[in-house]
Amino acid sequence: MALDTDTPLNSLGFAKSPAETRVVVAMSGGVDSSVVAAVLADHGYDVVGVTLQLYDHGAALAKKGACCAGLDIHDARRVAEERGFPHYVLDYENIFKDAVIDEFADSYLAGATPVPCIRCNERVKFKDLLETARDLEADCMATGHYIQRKVGTRGAELHCAEDHARDQSYFLFSTTPEQLDFLRFPLGHLPSKAETRALAAKYGLSVADKPDSQDICFVPNGNYAAVIEKLRPDAAEPGEIVHADGRVLGQHDGIIHYTIGQRRGLGIGGLSDPLYVVRLDVDKRQVIVGPKELLATRTIPIREINWLGDVPLTSRLEWHISVKVRSTRPPRDAILRPLTETTATVELFDPEEGVSPGQACVFYETGGSRIFGGGWIWRG
Template sequence: MALDTDTPLNSLGFAKPPAETRVVVAMSGGVDSSVVAAQLAEEGYDVVGVTLQLYDHGAALAKKGACCAGIDIHDARRVAEEMGFPHYVLDYENIFKDAVIDEFADSYLAGATPVPCIRCNERVKFKDLLETARDLEADCMATGHYIQRKMGANGPELHCAADANRDQSYFLFSTTPEQLSYLRFPLGHLPSKAATRELAAKYGLAVADKPDSQDICFVPNGDYASVIEKLRPGAAEPGEIVHADGRVLGTHEGVIHYTIGQRRGLGIGGLSEPLYVVKLDVDTRRVIVGPKEMLATRIVPVREINWLGDAPFDSRPEWHVSVKVRSTRPPREAIIRPTSATTADVELLTPEEGVSPGQACVFYESDGSRILGGGWIWKG
């Protein structure tokens, strides 16, 4: 059906009044998604709030202040009541365990350093929840992520947030073009988190001063190893800490206690040189350590690539882009050489330290804010 060209587009991009535009807002109970819901409700949209309960908030894995459990569900429901729109809580505990938590545990035991927040967006929020939004006959789904959706010559494009300190593009690289056509990110243009809190105060939301959630939602205090031990009892087996030159320097209580690039807490004091974890050999249960220069990586094999560029990914022998190999690092110049439609070798023009299997490698325009997709780093 053709758009009515006489009707101006509303703020969500539809040629009809806000009151006739239904939008499902994914509400975690935090200030960001609460502001999105409140703002759209004030603008007159037909807002439906949905919160996912991702795990039993009384279980040992959960923690106070994490999203999608306990007090956060209560906070999301309270915002909906204050702003006068319906709110639903969906039990996604089994889906979350199967799609996110189990893979996190297995990846960690395999010597990788997984990023479960990306898998949650990919497999739960932007898949099952998005389908729920369609079932509710919503025109679109909005979230509180700090990222921008802009219309380009070939359709919607994914761009970094205006506030580089809040940008969440690293965690959203796997958003597909089809999903992007349905999603909206109303906070992406804001200059700072302070601006979001000002809006929360303006709407009189009780969560205006609520602290940001920290760490992974189901990992208390960032202690990955203790969570893995609960999920996979007895899976952590002791082994040797070995220097790259073959010397046995000590023993460990399980590979899960170590990550690539780690220096502190190795338990091998008394050495003349600082040593870092340079490899985790799960098969032999060995933690390989060596000098810092051994961490430098130039060629990064990447698979499960989601490509958001205009031309097909494998239509060129190489792409000159910028990439992030960790969420906390700035993009660096790189050359992507596709080996198939979903795999590639990424050459970092300046070698990076601590590149780890299980992390994401996210692609950006070299001279712009557009996200071109990304993939998962693997051992090769």
């Protein structure tokens, strides 16, 4: 497996031998990070595996097969033993709860649709774990994310993965330039996940056939409402389902059971035309529904922007880029108009349906692979 081929002496870009290059590998217990650790160890690097224990099995609704739950910690440790490098487990439960889980619950209660995986990368893996890697005197930290780090004329750049079906750029837009200098993503250039599994088989890893994790790690079966009710027992307050024209159509058992763009399970059967959730009014405890055309959004307010361009965001009045407002949708052409260094408005060339506060808006080079950062969608 060739890693970065455009670096001077070793494949990770350091002017010394692999044996003199210490790499902390963030190991989730899955096949991707296990392959990264095994390959780097095979290439002679001084590998140190680190796994974060992010929650216990009961308090945060952990589930079998979820990232950094008990079984995965066991799997990561086993891979380290198989390949002969040290492995440590760090208890980050309190950090994860404060930085990720609590905000997830509070955002959901505020009518937003949060993306906790982004906050986990931003506030835990690429912040506290990265600092731990520095404390271990590592030269860099490697992860199993499908994204590419390339060195441009002005330093490290973030680029989409070669395999667009596996690309994780939407979840990594908040990676700062300083973090990018220290991070490495050895799987980003692979053409498919099949290549990763082939490498796992080649190295005889016990996780070679392990299924990919699904859903948010602390949300069993994608049931957000059940998690919120456990974390915030008084969250499910009843209220009205109201048509956008003001008509009261029914009652609901809590706004936490609804998301922007939802059509099914509204509890208002018997109507001739399909209706969608178009807005959530937390203060009035109302779920506002209406026809599909009310979901169309052209102008999106963005805040907490992390900018990865070569020149300052505010050095131009507008940027012609492409954006993603959901991880599963392709980038759309747009104009980014900065307001400050961290706030802007995005104007989509074609309206997007179901844009929701709490989701990320990620900026891409139009027609290219580079990521220029992104920010968080809010009400304005």
